[in-house]
Amino acid sequence: MISQGSDDTSCMEDADKGASTSQEVFKQQLVQHLDWFAERGLTVSFWWRDDDATVPSIELEKTLGLSERFSVPLALAVIPNFASNALADLLKTTSQTCVLQHGWQHKNYQEKSLGEKASEFGWRRSEQDMRREISEGREILQGLFGEQFIPVFVPPWNRIGPLAVKTLRNMEVYGLSAFTWINHYCLPHIQSHLDIIKWKKNKRFIGWDAAMRRLDLQLCRRRNNNTEPIGLLTHHLDHGQGCEEFLEVFFSVTKQHPAAKWLSAKELLERADHDFNQSI
Numbered sequence: 001m002i003s004q005g006s007d008d009t010s011c012m013e014d015a016d017k018g019a020s021t022s023q024e025v026f027k028q029q030l031v032q033h034l035d036w037f038a039e040r041g042l043t044v045s046f047w048w049r050d051d052d053a054t055v056p057s058i059e060l061e062k063t064l065g066l067s068e069r070f071s072v073p074l075a076l077a078v079i080p081n082f083a084s085n086a087l088a089d090l091l092k093t094t095s096q097t098c099v100l101q102h103g104w105q106h107k108n109y110q111e112k113s114l115g116e117k118a119s120e121f122g123w124r125r126s127e128q129d130m131r132r133e134i135s136e137g138r139e140i141l142q143g144l145f146g147e148q149f150i151p152v153f154v155p156p157w158n159r160i161g162p163l164a165v166k167t168l169r170n171m172e173v174y175g176l177s178a179f180t181w182i183n184h185y186c187l188p189h190i191q192s193h194l195d196i197i198k199w200k201k202n203k204r205f206i207g208w209d210a211a212m213r214r215l216d217l218q219l220c221r222r223r224n225n226n227t228e229p230i231g232l233l234t235h236h237l238d239h240g241q242g243c244e245e246f247l248e249v250f251f252s253v254t255k256q257h258p259a260a261k262w263l264s265a266k267e268l269l270e271r272a273d274h275d276f277n278q279s280i
């Protein structure tokens, strides 16, 4: 087992007892996992989505800096109604960044008093309203970011209702990216799986053990089918030192390992589109 409380679906051996910190155990386990694929001539695809961009900030510049330094493509989910010219100018200076559409204005329309979870494109809105916002949002992002914009819709809070999915499907080609197991097969999708922030109470890094448990689950599943990429999900405004340190370690291990491949959202959308068309 990786650590106490680890998922018992783990396919990993015990960590080296000599590893003295959670970070070292994380590195060992990650390399061990990737070795399994390399020994069989297989690879695992990764991709990186960072959410809630609107304007330049020190935190965003650090995130873009990591992407450039490690040569890891970054898909930035931008909120169209608040997207600025300054953000467009900043992204033009980068070589690894593309832009995805993060809803319209990140506003919740669900009924909190009824215990409903937040969603901008949930089930409490008309098709007409959603279509108008999706369309205006896409025009804004295309105008600001040009070829850096990739037509992938990222619903705020990673939640989307069936009517919103149908609306997207009726609006020319659109990919969808949400979180983990919920896959909407009526659209090409690129899911995220590893959210590194603990959201309850004080926002902070989930910790090395939790990060390894989540990765362990995904990597074990890829042993049976390695076609779905593993999506890293970050939120630059809430990173702090813990998340920054994690990203440094995660990128340095995966970039040096032959079994790990970091792909861009553009490549993945093309792949998802191809898979989707084969499946219908």
Ligand SMILES: [Zn+2]
Residues within 6 Å of the ligand: 051, 052, 102, 106, 156, 157
């Ligand atoms: Zn968001």
